Amino acid sequence: MDAAQRTSSTRAGWAGAGPLVQGFCGLIGIAALLEAAPRVGLVSPLYFPPLSTLIAVLAAEIQHGLFWTALGFTLQSWALGLGISVLAGTAIGIAVGSSSIVLATTRSTIEFLRPIPSVALIPLVTLLFGTTLRSNLVLVVYAAFWQVLIQVLYGVQDVDPVARETARSYRFGRWAQIRYVTWPTTLPYLMTGVRLAAAVALILTITAELVIGTPGLGKEIFVAQTSGAYAVMYAYVIVTGIIGVAVNVLARALERLAMPWHPSLRADVPA
Amino acid sequence: MPRLSIHRLAIAAGLVTLAAASGERAYAADKITVGVIPITDVAPLYLGKEKGFFAKQDLDVEMQLAQGGAELIAPVVSGQREFGFSNLSSILIAQTRGLELVAVAPGASSTGEQGRDFGAIIAPGDSPVQNAKDLEGKTVAVNNLNNIGDSSVKASVRKAGGDGAKVKFVELAFPDMPAALANKRVEAAWIVEPFLTLSRSQGAKVVAWNLVDMAPNLMIAVYFTSKKYADEHADIVKRFKAAMTESLAYADTHTDEIRQIVPTYTRITKELIGKLTLPRWPTEYGRASAQITADLALQDGLVTKKPDLDALLK
Secondary structure, eight states, X not given: OOHHHHHHHTSOHHHHSOHHHHHHHXXXXXXXXXXXXXXXXXXXXXXXXXXXXXXXXXXXXXXXXXXXXXXXXXXXXXXXXXXXXXXXXXXXXXXXXXXXXXHHHHXXXXXXXXXXXXXXXXXXXXXXXXXXXXXXXXXXXXXXHHHHHHHHHHXXXXXXXXXXXXXXXXXXXXXXXXXXXXXXXXXXXXXXXXXXXXXXXXXXXXXXXXXXXXSSHHHHHHHHHHTTOHHHXXXXXXXXXXXXXXXXXXXXHHHHHHOTTSGGGOSXXXX | OHHHHHHHHHHHHHHHHHHXXXXXXXXXXXXXXXXXXXXXXXXXXXXXXXXXHHHHTTEEEEEEEOOSTHHHHXXXXXXXXXXXXXXXXXXXXXXXTTOXXXXXXXXXXXXXXXXXXXXXXXEOTTOSOOSGGGGTTSEEEESSSSSHHHHHHHHXXXXXXXXXXXXXXXXXXXXGHHHHHHTTSSSEEXXXXXXXXXXXXXXXXXXXXXXXXXXXXXXXXXXXXXXXXXXXXXXXXXXXXXXXXXXXXXHHHOHHHHHHXXXXXXXXXXXHHHHSOOOBOOSSOOHXXXXXXXXXXXXXXXXXXXXXXXXXXX
């Protein structure tokens, strides 16, 4: 009996519940803590209102066009930034990874540029682009690109050498080699990269809006903070959390769609 | 009767010309962007736009929000933005570092009244700190180190007979100060509206009115542009100054309308805005207070050389 079957049927009580139920119970626990802490006096309710107040404020907010405009700006920035990162990361990753010379030459440069936090670029970006979408995109792409690039580089290097040699024997051209040998190996790595990049892109979009003041959810958080409207501020913070969860669910769904053949997504075959 | 007909024709022609002259302009208004912080100080700009003072000067104004400091000055210097709103100390510091900036209009000023201003030094209600002299050796929170905050707090301490150098400053954003004060993480704070009212409603007490202590009718902020822009677009700058002056004059005398417009660009509720103390909006530069600010900046070490106020406040 493998692991998947063991957890759901034979263990009793809490451990026997499926992962979905366990996750849900965890969420309820956190919600209860957020509701109780201000009411009990652990944190001041003026500066950290209880969860019920935040949800009420949020329910009032979503009825205004301002909320949906801000949400639209954030999602637009995120999607565009992510798209550019994935395309650039994949193209450059496959190009660089396929040649061992180029890989060796650029390795140290990549290792140097990668850890630079995007937020350190904010003063430069404000100087060049002001509060436009371009400022957001520079920050988002700079952070998300590396996630995709590193994963694709690993993927390209993971190609089975026997498969590669076989393709060479059958005189596959460069493009055919990429399509039939490199791509299927790289795809799982790319999907991981996309999932990581999606999360990072969201973080950077909100951060850019918060610090620079570009229109979006981050800017609403900043305005609420400057106005002393703490409940509104936390309500928007909750929204960003919800978007984060949605982004993750979307990424997982994309994974299942793109690679139904991968062992990690097939219940019957042990990974 | 021919004479009457020509007379009527002349009148008609005259009216048509008059109508054409006062109707729609044939050219488009100049688009300009102004960098602002979402606070009550910039309300005259929003009110002036709503009242049409800027449209009257053929200016299409767009306000862009920023957090402050570098995010307000850098885009103006690089030409990304035409105008900005910033506190005077930051402008003086930028000028002494070689950035050529020119003030266009006064921004906001202290009320100049002890007991009623939009900023003050506050401490928890049960704190042993009674006046500014007691701040010696205590931790005081300001929103930016080496800026108007510590400069004005030191001025208050000096005025009360204490030594400003003995005060310990920490940097904290205004929204975080009420909570930090309530949790005793800092012993006092320089705080502005709306957090001043929020804190006082939670029991904090005012230790000193530092903006009033620093100089009479302290001009705390200005609208500015880069020298390069002012030289290249002197006409637009002149029109902006005219519209801004009209807006400031209107704002200072119509504070009820100011209280109505603030909730439209901030999250300050209508109930809260009624309780806040508003700054004053004089139409002339507070030259004397600006000189005091510049002198204190040099004395307190904010700047290393004397700022050139003549070049700044044209």
